[in-house]
Amino acid sequence: ILGGRKADPHVMPYMASLQLDGQHVCGGFLIAEQWVLSAAHCTEETDGKIFQVLLGAHSLTKPEPHKRLYRVRAQIPHPGSNIHNNKDDLLLLQLEEKAELNEHVQVLPFQREDRDVAADTVCKVAGWGTTSHSGHRPDELHSLERPVISRDVCNHRTRHDHTITEKMMCTDSRKKDTCKGDSGGPLVCNGVAEGVVTAGSRVCGNYKKPAIYTRIAPYVAWIDSVMASAAG
């Protein structure tokens, strides 16, 4: 997160850190007791290794009550996701067991109605992604509030030039933006997850490249069917 602030501890108890060999790779969030939603492109540099999911954390390294690392039983990328574009950039992770819910570990509801969030709506995004252009990786969760920008503005030829589909949304990226390692985290508007951070043009803090999110509502059927099929 560029230009954000250290989050107040445990005000986002749904946040997950997707880790490989104890290293934070991407964000994610708890959508059910045994399921985390993240971004498919987070598996790009993992050559088939399975993530572990850290829940209940504020600091990535310090011991904290309710902080717990979960093994993953299944990692299911959306069938339409690919490395060439940002389409269908979603990843479902089934935990080995149901997460123990408490004040520091909670499920975040996601939007089920497929209707665009109005432009200028201020939403919140959080993550352990880089906090500087030099690539500083924070130990503590950072958060940021950003206004939604319309798809028409985001699709302008000087911005993302008509690559933003109706299954994506954008927020302003001038100075304050998502960055490497924030992918997979939720964009929360009025207490509901509306989007999932995607890397897009993989630049950060440049107003000409607004932050892009995969909208969740268009994928409700897929999310529900995967969770139902693997249930039990």
Ligand SMILES: CC(C)CC(=O)Nc1cccc(-c2cccc(CN)c2)c1
């Ligand atoms: C395996 C993955 C971690 C590879 C990857 O995602 N790299 C990477 C590099 C630079 C910027 C970003 C990035 C992420 C989220 C939002 C944005 C744009 N605001 C950029 C992402």
